[in-house]
Amino acid sequence: MLEQRSRGRIGRIPPTVRLARGAALAGCLALLPLATACGGGGDDDAVKSGPTKTSVTAAPAAGVVAPAKVEVIAGLTGCKVKIRVEAEQLREGVCHTEKGDYLITTFPRDKYQQTWLESASVYGGKYLVGARWVVAAKPKMLEQFRAKLGGTIQQMRGMGPTPGPSAS
Incomplete structure (x- = not known):
């Protein structure tokens, strides 16, 4: 019976983890323009x-x-x-x-x-x-x-x- 429970949850991401990943992605995307603008790449x-x-x-x-x-x-x-x-x-x-x-x-x-x-x-x-x-x-x-x-x-x-x- 224990095997059935773990098989049923494989590939399923809890909503709190999805929310945390989404927030992290949004934060990275928001900071990307600032990081590239201050990169000093210039010519x-x-x-x-x-x-x-x-x-x-x-x-x-x-x-x-x-x-x-x-x-x-x-x-x-x-x-x-x-x-x-x-x-x-x-x-x-x-x-x-x-x-x-x-x-x-x-x-x-x-x-x-x-x-x-x-x-x-x-x-x-x-x-x-x-x-x-x-x-x-x-x-x-x-x-x-x-x-x-x-x-x-x-x-x-x-x-x-x-x-x-x-x-x-």
Whole structure:
């Protein structure tokens, strides 16, 4: 007879245990967003790569050094931007002004900006580089933009053939 009782209760969970498990599950689910928000995961790629060659300086006109949207940067430089690339890794807009045309590119993560800069180094030239954004323009314009946006002007080395000595 004892065997029948234990067989009848196998797989049956008392209501108090179910209630306690449900409360524990609800508590864990309530705390999960807090634990992940405070996890400090951030952008692990930036931490692993160590210091980068770009440094951001405060821009007096912008008053902000956080990553910005293409439209915000365009507004600070005095143009109405036309978005030409909208991708997961970057957004790029083109500005047409009387002083010249230029590109504004923003990145959702530091690693995408670093990849873009490495690719741009093949072509050479100067770029204004900030916190997850890059402006490609004539060097004279970059100096003016730097006063408004902050960032640093970086000279990229081209990978093409170097001119030989001139025969004079």
